[in-house]
Amino acid sequence: MRDFFAWMNETPWSIALRESFVVWPVLEATHVLTIMLFVGTIIMVDLRLLGLAFRQVPVSEMTARILPWTIGGFVIMMVTGLLLFYAKPLVYYHNIFFRVKIIVLLLAMANILYFHKRVQGNLAAWDLSQSIPRNARIAAAVSLSAWIAIVISGRMIAYDWYNCEKLEPESALSWMIDCPQRDNLLAVQMPAPLLAGEAD
Numbered sequence: 001m002r003d004f005f006a007w008m009n010e011t012p013w014s015i016a017l018r019e020s021f022v023v024w025p026v027l028e029a030t031h032v033l034t035i036m037l038f039v040g041t042i043i044m045v046d047l048r049l050l051g052l053a054f055r056q057v058p059v060s061e062m063t064a065r066i067l068p069w070t071i072g073g074f075v076i077m078m079v080t081g082l083l084l085f086y087a088k089p090l091v092y093y094h095n096i097f098f099r100v101k102i103i104v105l106l107l108a109m110a111n112i113l114y115f116h117k118r119v120q121g122n123l124a125a126w127d128l129s130q131s132i133p134r135n136a137r138i139a140a141a142v143s144l145s146a147w148i149a150i151v152i153s154g155r156m157i158a159y160d161w162y163n164c165e166k167l168e169p170e171s172a173l174s175w176m177i178d179c180p181q182r183d184n185l186l187a188v189q190m191p192a193p194l195l196a197g198e199a200d
């Protein structure tokens, strides 16, 4: 994986993006500003499902009106996020906060799938009701926690406290983010025959 991102890091467009004076800041600003649209609209629906806001508005009406904005925001977040990643793939590959963010992002997506496939199916039965089914409230609570965690871990990406050059090569974190400094460590630990590939 590291070799693939090392190759990607040297592609002309990746170099052009990270050295650009205008495009990269515009991408980053768009990524940050679109959080208001994307995460903001998700939080509105989650608060409705938790019975904490918009209790008089039918859930179906809220999702019908808000979902197109959420989807639009999601597309912009994904495109700008992937381009930001493409600009400095090795930096983010070795960034623990970026890894946490992507893992929680996959969890949040699985939760959306679960909601649409398993919870929303019988919406007609509880659409106008004040008492929201337990699995809908759980899905909303998971969603709210996941998106807050994604925004926090996204913000932490910029902090270099746990970058490879600051970690002990033998540390667990250095192993988790596949630090290149560990290669030397492994070379030292490997018995000479294995290194030379002579082992029978």
Ligand code: HEM
Pocket (backbone or CB within 6 Å): 028, 031, 032, 035, 039, 074, 077, 078, 080, 081, 082, 084, 085, 092, 105, 150, 151, 152, 154, 155, 156, 157, 158
């Ligand atoms: C879809 C939901 C997403 C949310 C809510 C989100 C949120 C954030 C936040 C809050 C930041 C910090 C911005 C700052 O303060 O500097 C950030 C940065 C970043 N995001 Fe996302 N993001 C999302 C998706 C993605 C995806 C899919 C990728 C790429 C695979 C991505 C790649 C990045 C990168 C590379 C940065 C760091 C930019 C820097 O160096 O400062 N994001 N994101």
